[in-house]
Amino acid sequence: MKKLLSVFSLLFFFISCEREYDGTTRYVFDTQxxxxNNQPLANIPVQLYFNSYYSFFGNQDDGNVFMTTKTDSNGNVxxxxxxxxxxxxxxGIIEIGESTNYNSDNNNFTFINFQPSNFTNFYLRETPVTLFSKNELVNFQTIVNNTTINKSVSNIEIEGSQFIxxxxxxxxxxNNYYQNFAKLxxxxxxxxxxxxxxYQFNPATTEVISVSIDVLETDLNYTITIN
Incomplete structure (x- = not known):
């Protein structure tokens, strides 16, 4: 732990001068x-930011990186x-992957909006993160073609291998974030x-529809038509 704190001290230069930080309490965040194929990915860049308010998908308010590191040979960080x-x-916001390198082979993953309340005794261990190569995924878009004002579509979900x-x-x-778009x-x-x-009935009626869709090698759009 002393070694970790000494490493942290070296990285303290990444602190934004516009913020004040707790000088004594330390939080520990672990993941893999x-x-x-569940094989560890070594040397994957990891960056820590802080945001002053709720962040949607990792948007930083000042863009300053607080800390940077990389995964070890076993994919741990x-x-x-x-x-x-x-x-x-x-x-807090933790970006895993080369977010600014559009030529990177892998997609990126981001932990967003974590706070001290998410830690137990100042420690948080997250389940392993799976990064897909960009050439392993296709874009899938759901388009709702609603031809009537009497009906609506909601709770769009996908069962299958996808990258959130x-x-x-x-x-x-x-899952609500990706009701209409997904990477599969x-x-x-x-x-x-x-x-x-x-809504033509009182009370309104609901029906859950399930559709099987083959995903091949190219991007795919699926249209839900409501009459």
């Missing part, structure tokens, strides 16, 4: 980075850091589920 003290709403590029610690239902692994059959609500 794997490929889709540990960050030891304080939280800002002058703003109780401040949230973040975990939001403040989201009630993370190639060459699989997914189940698309959605709910149709019919």
């Amino acid at each position: 980075v794997l490929d889709k 540990r960050l030891v850091f304080p939280f800002p003290t002058q703003n109780s709403n401040a949230v 590029p973040f975990k939001d610690f403040l989201a009630n239902n993370q 692994e190639k060459n699989q059959t997914i189940i698309l589920k959605y709910t149709v609500t019919d």
Whole structure:
């Protein structure tokens, strides 16, 4: 632990001069980075930011990196850091992958909006992160073609292998972020589920629809038509 704190001291130069940080309390964040075959990914860049307010998908308010490191030979990464003290709403953001390198082979993953309350005894261990290579995924878009004002579509969900590029610690239902767009692994059959609500009845009725869709090698659009 002393070694970790000495490493942290060296990285303290990344602190934004516009923020004040707790000089005594340290939080520890652990996770592991794997490929889709559960093999560890070494030397993956990891960056820690802080934001003054709720962040959607890792948007930083000042762009300053607080700390940087890389995964070890076993894909593990540990960050030891304080939280800002002058703003109780401040949230942490951890980016895994080369977010600014569009030529990188792998997609990026981001932990967003974590706060001290997410830690137990100042420690947080997250389940391993799986990074897909960009050439292993296709874009899938759901288009709703609603031809009537009497019905609506909601709760669009996908059952299958997909890459969700973040975990939001403040989201009630993370799947809601990607009701209409997803990154799916190639060459699989997914189940698309959605709910149709019919307001012509009192009370309104609902029906859950399930559709099997083959995902091959190219991007795919699927249109839900409601009459």
